[in-house]
Amino acid sequence: MRNILSFVLLPLIVVMVMMSVHVDLLAHNHDITGNIVSAKCDCGFKTSMALGGGKMNFETVCIFPFYCKDCSSLIELNTFNEKYFCEKCNSENVMCYDNDSLRAHKSDISVFGWNLDRKSYVLKDDFYLCPQCKEFKLKFKSIGFFD
Ligand SMILES: [Zn+2]
Numbered sequence: 001m002r003n004i005l006s007f008v009l010l011p012l013i014v015v016m017v018m019m020s021v022h023v024d025l026l027a028h029n030h031d032i033t034g035n036i037v038s039a040k041c042d043c044g045f046k047t048s049m050a051l052g053g054g055k056m057n058f059e060t061v062c063i064f065p066f067y068c069k070d071c072s073s074l075i076e077l078n079t080f081n082e083k084y085f086c087e088k089c090n091s092e093n094v095m096c097y098d099n100d101s102l103r104a105h106k107s108d109i110s111v112f113g114w115n116l117d118r119k120s121y122v123l124k125d126d127f128y129l130c131p132q133c134k135e136f137k138l139k140f141k142s143i144g145f146f147d
């Protein structure tokens, strides 16, 4: 009886493991959609951005917010770019909002995350440096998706 059970159970377990791997792959596929993320501050600063990449371009495009230290702007740059520079003032003095020095470290919950082979980019449910009032009051929020 014990032998019969293992005959039935073992293939069943194998099938279940294979299915969970399959589900993982599907979940990963679903991740290939960009997020619409809003950035809002008490001072009135408000913008929304299409972050990540779509199904057609996710291998070459991953848009993420950056902060330009020279003109104090929130800008959107493709993290695949070899060089980062501000589209407003051409300065290369830009910092990715993924950088720990741009947030207040009040929360570690992710609002938006994008995994690339070489790096992952994450925005937390935290208070970030606002480009307008320059206080740590800027909040990022995921408000939708695009393909
Ligand atoms: Zn700039």
Ligand SMILES: [Zn+2]
Pocket (backbone or CB within 6 Å): 041, 042, 043, 044, 045, 130, 131, 132, 133, 134, 135, 137, 138
């Ligand atoms: Zn502000």
